Amino acid sequence: MKIDPIHQFNIEPLFTLGHIGNHTIAFTNSSLYMLVAVAIISILMLASGTQLVPGRLQSVAEISYEFVASTIRSTAGAEGMKFFPLIFSLFMFICVSNLVGIIPYTFTVSSHLIVTAALALLVFFTVLIYGVYKNGLKFFKIFIPHGVPGYILPLVMFIEVLSFFLRPVSHSVRLFANMLAGHIALKVFAGFVAMLGFSLGAIGWVGGVLPLALTVALTSLELLVAFLQAYVFAILTCIYLNDAIHPGH
């Protein structure tokens, strides 16, 4: 039996929606899991009660609300609450699709660089456009740190500009790589269990215990990573937006 840890990332068109230029636009398995994530978030946020004493579902909804709100307030200040819907959507979308992706035989939306890159570019252009809109040319003061001696200022500015434009790259690759690597590792270890069991008989059954235990441990680690990467994505968004709101360092 052959382990193919890459197979789980295949995009399978389910039906064709139409054509843009010479590109075929299909409703794929990725689209399906985006729909699943949106549906789960909608159910969580809309079907939970609005009781004075919250039930379980309402508690989860309120905890996610408060969690994202306090993250924004602590990193971007009260003005950052303007972007609450955006950051909440990003955080919940990434977190839910990551968590759904841990279930075996499902697809992980954020394991594709094109998706994480699109989200990171959305944040990048939001920061750039809002920063220029709100602060005008003063926004570009973020490239000139305070208290840097004149003779190394060009170098520092160069580094700042470079790091600013590399933000969407690190922002998207971090999430993509974490999800990709985690799922490959899970698949490899889970594959060992099956391979040992099928090829070596009774010895294999005993020998499969170790990779099985590792798979269980890795699954719990992936649960943590799924949440943590969503949180990291959201908090980096807050930090970048903070630059747009308060461009003076």
Next chain:
Amino acid sequence: MAESHGGAKGPAAGAHTEADGGHHGGGFPPFESSTFASQLVSLAIFFVVLYVIVSKLALPRIGGAIEARQNKIEGDLAEAQKLKDQSDAALKAYESELASARTRAQAIGNESRDKANAQAEAERKTLEEQLAAKLAGAEKTIASTRATAMSNVRGIAADAAGQIVQRLTGVVPDAAAVNAAVDASLKG
């Protein structure tokens, strides 16, 4: 990679990919550019839908519930504080009422004791006066009785002295002399 659709403004406009979807199958799925357009279109659709749901429905709903709870808690705390203030005021009123009642009771007690004392004193005085009057009368009676008795005593003494002298001497003594002698001895 990420730069393949550089300049795309967010997912909504990011449906362009430079590479043609020519080489499908066998490659590494995340880098298969033929799937990019489909993914970007569905991401754009679903993320916009999610954003609208979140911003128009979900967040106002949950935020409203949290705010309503906050207001309710604050209102209840204020109500509790008001009731506590009321009960404190009632306790204070009760204590001051109790204190004034106590002083009034003390005043009434003092007053009635003073009145009783004064009455007793007055009664005692009249009784003493009566007693003093009676005493004076009695003393007067005693004095007069005594004077009478004393004068009787002189007569008796004079008679006795005359008879004693007669018995001893056989001579009847002169009455004047006997009286003088009795007086002298009474004085001595």
